[in-house]
Amino acid sequence: MIRNAVARQPGAGAAPAAGRGALRRWPSHLEIIIRGLVLLALAVVVLYPIFWLITNSIRPNGEIFKHPAEWLPPTPTLEAYGKVFGKGLWLRIFLNSYFVAGATTLLAITLGALAAYGISRFAFRGKRLLEFFVVGTQQIPPVAMIIPFFALVRQFGLYDTHLALIITYAAFALPLAILMLTTYFATIPIELEESAFIDGAGRLRMLWTIMRPLALPGIVATGVFAFILSFQDLLFAVQLTVSDDMRTIPLGIVTLIGQQNVDWHQMLAASVIASIPLLVLYALAQRYLVSGLTLGAVKQ
Amino acid sequence: MRRALLPYAFVAPAVIVMAALMVFPMGRMIHMSLFQDLFSRVGEQFVGFENYADLFQKELFWVALANSIIFVVASLIIHQIVGGGLALLLTSRMRGSLRTFFRAIFITPWLIIPAVVAITWVLLLDHRGGFNSMLRSLGIVECCPPPEWFGDFKLAMPALIATNGWGGYPLTMIMWLAGLQSIPKDHYEAASVDGAGRWRRFRHITLPAMGPTILTILLLDTIYTFRNWDLPFLTTGGGPGDTTMVLPLLTYREAFIGFNFGISAASAVMILVITAFFVFWFLRIRGRLLEG
Numbered sequence: 001m002i003r004n005a006v007a008r009q010p011g012a013g014a015a016p017a018a019g020r021g022a023l024r025r026w027p028s029h030l031e032i033i034i035r036g037l038v039l040l041a042l043a044v045v046v047l048y049p050i051f052w053l054i055t056n057s058i059r060p061n062g063e064i065f066k067h068p069a070e071w072l073p074p075t076p077t078l079e080a081y082g083k084v085f086g087k088g089l090w091l092r093i094f095l096n097s098y099f100v101a102g103a104t105t106l107l108a109i110t111l112g113a114l115a116a117y118g119i120s121r122f123a124f125r126g127k128r129l130l131e132f133f134v135v136g137t138q139q140i141p142p143v144a145m146i147i148p149f150f151a152l153v154r155q156f157g158l159y160d161t162h163l164a165l166i167i168t169y170a171a172f173a174l175p176l177a178i179l180m181l182t183t184y185f186a187t188i189p190i191e192l193e194e195s196a197f198i199d200g201a202g203r204l205r206m207l208w209t210i211m212r213p214l215a216l217p218g219i220v221a222t223g224v225f226a227f228i229l230s231f232q233d234l235l236f237a238v239q240l241t242v243s244d245d246m247r248t249i250p251l252g253i254v255t256l257i258g259q260q261n262v263d264w265h266q267m268l269a270a271s272v273i274a275s276i277p278l279l280v281l282y283a284l285a286q287r288y289l290v291s292g293l294t295l296g297a298v299k300q
Numbered sequence: 301m302r303r304a305l306l307p308y309a310f311v312a313p314a315v316i317v318m319a320a321l322m323v324f325p326m327g328r329m330i331h332m333s334l335f336q337d338l339f340s341r342v343g344e345q346f347v348g349f350e351n352y353a354d355l356f357q358k359e360l361f362w363v364a365l366a367n368s369i370i371f372v373v374a375s376l377i378i379h380q381i382v383g384g385g386l387a388l389l390l391t392s393r394m395r396g397s398l399r400t401f402f403r404a405i406f407i408t409p410w411l412i413i414p415a416v417v418a419i420t421w422v423l424l425l426d427h428r429g430g431f432n433s434m435l436r437s438l439g440i441v442e443c444c445p446p447p448e449w450f451g452d453f454k455l456a457m458p459a460l461i462a463t464n465g466w467g468g469y470p471l472t473m474i475m476w477l478a479g480l481q482s483i484p485k486d487h488y489e490a491a492s493v494d495g496a497g498r499w500r501r502f503r504h505i506t507l508p509a510m511g512p513t514i515l516t517i518l519l520l521d522t523i524y525t526f527r528n529w530d531l532p533f534l535t536t537g538g539g540p541g542d543t544t545m546v547l548p549l550l551t552y553r554e555a556f557i558g559f560n561f562g563i564s565a566a567s568a569v570m571i572l573v574i575t576a577f578f579v580f581w582f583l584r585i586r587g588r589l590l591e592g
Contacts, residue, residue, distance in 0.1 A: 049466065115314035141572065253415050
C-alpha cells in the first residue's frame with residue numbers, strides 16, 4: 001500500500017476514472033467550478049488572520065488598535081520593519097533559531113535513521129519492548145518535565161547554551177522520527193541491499209548509499225517535522241536560556257510583551273519576518289511532505 | 301563486531317538520548333510528586349501521596365481538568381471536520397498545479413510559530429481588533445461595546461478553541477492526505493463500475509479504509525492538544541477567572557508562580573496518566589477495527 005503511495009501524486013487515489021462515468025455525472029464542469037469556488041472561499045477565511053497580521057505590521061504605530069479599522073492601512077509604512085532590521089540583536093536571534101533547528105534536524109535524522117534501520121532490518125530480542133518504548137516516550141508532555149530538566153541541564157553545566165536546546169529538541173523529535181522512518185524503510189525491498197551485501201558493503205555504507213536516496217521523501221518529511229518542532233518551541237527556550245544573545249525567535253517575540261505595555265509594532269513585524277523561513281522550507285519540501293508521511297503507527 | 305550485537309548498536313544512540321532526556325526526567329518528576337520541600341534548605345521530605353491528595357482537594361484542578369477536556373474535544377472536532385473535509389476536497393479531481401496551490405494555502409497555519417499564532421489572534425480578537433471591525437462592517441454587531449473575546453468569561457474558551465482550531469487543523473489535514481493516498485485506486489474504479497454514487501463510495505470505501513488512520517490522527521491530536529501550553533499561556537493565561545485554565549498551565553503555574561513543586565509534579569503526572577488512558581483506549585478501538 002505504502003509502496004504505491006510513494007510514487008503516486010497525492011490525491012490520485014480518490015479521483016474516479018474520468019471517462020467511464022462521464023455521461024452519468026452530467027454537471028462535471030459546473031461541479032469543478034463550484035468546488036473551486038468553495039476552496040477559494042475557505043482559503044480566504046483561513047488566510048484572513050495572516051492578512052490581518054501583515055496589514056497591521058505596516059500600519060503606523062498609533063493605528064494598530066484603531067476601531068473600526070479600514071481593511072487596508074491608508075498610510076502604509078515599513079517603520080516597524082526598520083526597527084527590527086535595525087537591531088543587531090534580531091539578526092542574532094534569527095541566526096540562533098536557524099542554527100538550533102538545523103542542528104536538531106541533523107541530529108534527529110541521524111539517530112532516527114540509525115534506529116529505524118536497526119528496527120526495520122533486524123530481528124532481535126527486545127524489539128517489541130523497544131517499539132513500546134518509542135510509542136511511550138511520545139506521550140511524555142514537555143510541561144511535565146521542565147523542573148527536572150532544568151536541574152539536569154544545570155548539573156551538566158549546559159544552562160544557557162544552544163547545545164542544551166538542541167539535544168532537548170532532538171530527544172522530543174526522535175520518537176516520531178523513528179516511527180516515520182521505520183515504516184518508510186519497511187517499504188524499501190530488502191533485495192536491493194542483498195546485492196550490495198554480497199559486494200561486501202558494510203551496513204553503514206548501505207544505509208548511506210542505498211537507503212538514503214530511496215527513503216529521501218521519508219527523510220525529508222521527518223526532517224521538516226523535527227525542524228518545525230524545534231523552530232516553534234517556546235517552553236524549553238524560556239526555561240533553559242537566559243541571556244539576550246541565546247534567544248530563539250519565539251522567545252525573542254514574546255520578550256516584547258513587557259510588564260506594562262506591549263511593543264505591538266515591533267512584535268508584528270518580527271512575527272511576519274519569523275514566519276517566512278518555515279514557508280520557504282515548506283515550498284522546498286512540499287513535494288516530499290505528504291508522500292513521505294506514511295503515518296508511522298498507522299500501517300502496522 | 302559480533303553479529304548479534306549489531307542491531308543494538310544501531311538503536312543504542314537514539315535510545316540513550318531518549319532515556320536520558322525524556323524517561324529519566326519523567327521518572328524524576330514522578331519521584332518529585334511523592335516529596336515535599338523540594339529544592340529547599342531543609343531537604344526534601346517523603347510524603348507519599350499527599351501531593352496528590354492536596355491536588356485533588358484544589359477546586360482549580362477539577363476546573364482545569366474539565367477545561368482541558370472541553371478544549372481537547374472541541375479542538376479535535378474542529379480539526380477533523382476542517383482538516384478531513386479539506387483533505388477530501390483536495391483529493392478530488394483537479395489540475396495538479398491547482399492542488400499544489402491550495403494545499404500550500406491550507407497548510408500555512410501549521411507553519412506559523414504558535415507564539416505568532418497567539419499574537420495574531422489576540423490582535424484579531426481584541427475589542428478594537430479586526431474581527432469586531434469585520435462584524436461591524438458586515439452589520440452583524442452594531443450595538444453596544446464590541447466584545448473583548450479573550451477577556452470575556454463566556455467567550456474566552458470558544459476564542460481559545462478557535463485559535464487552536466485554526467493553528468491545528470493542517471496537521472490533521474496532512475495526515476488525512478497521507479492516509480487517503482494509500483487507498484488503492486482500483487477500489488474506487490470497481491465501485492464506479494458497480495454504479496456506486498459518491499456518498500456510497502465515501503461510506504463504503506473511504507471511511508472503512510481511513511478508520512485506523514483517523515484513530516491514529518485522533519490519538520496524536522489528543523496528545524498534542526492536551527499538552528498544549530503555548531496558546532493558553534500567551535492568549536488568556538488561564539483567565540478570565542480561570543475559565544481557560546488547563547492542566548499544563550496549572551502545572552506551570554504551581555511550579556513557577558506558587559513554587560509548589562510537589563503539587564506541580566503531581567499535576568504533571570496526572571497529565572501523563574490521562575494521556576496514557578486515552579492512548580490505551582484509542583489503541584484498543586483501533587485494534588478492534590483492524591481485526592474486524
